[in-house]
Amino acid sequence: MKRAKKKRLESAGWKVGAAADFLELSLEEARVVEMKLALSGTLRRHRLKNKLTQEALAKKLGSSQSRVAKLESGALGITLDLLFRALFATGVTPAEIAREMSRKKRSAA
Amino acid sequence: MKRAKKKRLESAGWKVGAAADFLELSLEEARVVEMKLALSGTLRRHRLKNKLTQEALAKKLGSSQSRVAKLESGALGITLDLLFRALFATGVTPAEIAREMSRKKRSAA
């Protein structure tokens, strides 16, 4: 599968932000990747604002610290489902998420 | 797992919209469910607006007609990842999705 191939490449040392630029990702795939990156940043900001540790957030989610770390680092193999659950668990409102989503992200070097 | 239990119950004949109201879903889980429902509606509207069949959209996504049908019906076992990919594939912009997301959904009977 195409998606699988992408993952393989990326996990072989590529940073996804940059990857979206030159890998042959379809437009919609690239957008999803950018979205995940943007939201993982949002998640970390809000977790810190709430003075939660990754472990504390993990417990709220019924997840584990390592998974939260992966969420925040924009690691591969994390889904939007978990990302959104985490965001909501930190008290981010849908409206706020929406705002973050539409804020375009300049691709990092 | 709690999430697994929820799925079990729901798949035993419950409509998710109603389910979110009385099942012991955590707040963040309920929000994700509502979000999926809202977005599946958005997807269908935009697909039709673009005069695409489910099959045509499926091909764009590298998926299948049945999967698209499930996406649009808000079926269980569907992730936000695929939902967003589908939305982007129908040409919906992030800003538009954001707008849909913050629009609250009255729970259907």
Added chain:
DNA sequence: TGACGGTATGTCCGATCCGACATAGGATGC
């Protein structure tokens, strides 16, 4: 009526993700 295009539903099986755990890194305080 039958054919046809579009959609819904159900079931496989392989791919992917999740939570758990171990462990390493880094910062701070003693």
Added chain:
DNA sequence: GCATCCTATGTCGGATCGGACATACCGTCA
């Protein structure tokens, strides 16, 4: 130094999801 706290990274096994396929359903048109 070395505890302690937080975070990062890697790896398992089992749960969930995905595409594919079959098939049923529903209009419409002739």
